[in-house]
Amino acid sequence: MNQVDKFCPSCAAALEIKEVFGQQRPMCPDCGRVIFYDPKVAVLCIVPRDGQVLMMRRATDLGYGLWGLPGGYVDRGEVVEKAAAREVWEETGLVVETGDLIGLFSEPGDPVMVAVYEAKETGGTMEAGPEALEVGFFSIDALPELAFPRDQEVLAKWQLINNNG
Ligand SMILES: [Zn+2]
Incomplete structure (x- = not known):
């Protein structure tokens, strides 16, 4: 407790x-x-482009300087899919349309549960927002140093779903 x-x-x-x-x-x-x-809900987005995925280098205390999938907390009363798109836009400047739910990830003792969506680029211009040092696309087998090992697990599940679909 x-x-x-x-x-x-x-x-x-x-x-x-x-x-x-x-x-x-x-x-x-x-x-x-x-x-x-209560648990807290966070969202992450997997935004693919040419066989790579969108990542951001964190400018916030937790995991500063390390990389992660774009995302953040869902506000109370906010539609989760909208929060996912909002976070991507705030952090990377890209406008996306939230697609399929890849999974809901939680761990014992962790108050945060993370909903992961696939999202499709529809516009915007890639530019690091205030919570990012830089943003870029990376191949999954050549990811930069991650802030949270969970991103690896999330991407593995996404690849599995894509290969079976
Ligand atoms: Zn009382």
Whole structure:
């Protein structure tokens, strides 16, 4: 359990840890509110061009200077496919149309689950956005140094789907 809150968001009483629905969770002794830590949803896009895929070199703290598939967090209330296209545009300047869901990736203990889509270029001009140092297309067997090993697994699944389709 990842407890981060000390006080009840409803009545500001100090939270206590209780077992609720089979897990230790923060609970308010005054108003009875239970704090549930929901998963966070992120999206990644695989944008192919001439046998290569679009990658960005990260300009953010996590994995700074290393490469990854373009993507980011989905805002609450945002349509996931739209978030995927928005992230690609913000990070790489390319306009894409979100296509098939390749998979939903999650790991034990990790609050972030990642929805991976294939996306097709429809326009724009490739240019690194504020969260990218550089952007480019790479062959899957000659990828630059990755920030997250999961990208490798994601691309392997995408190749498998393409070969079977
Ligand atoms: Zn309370």
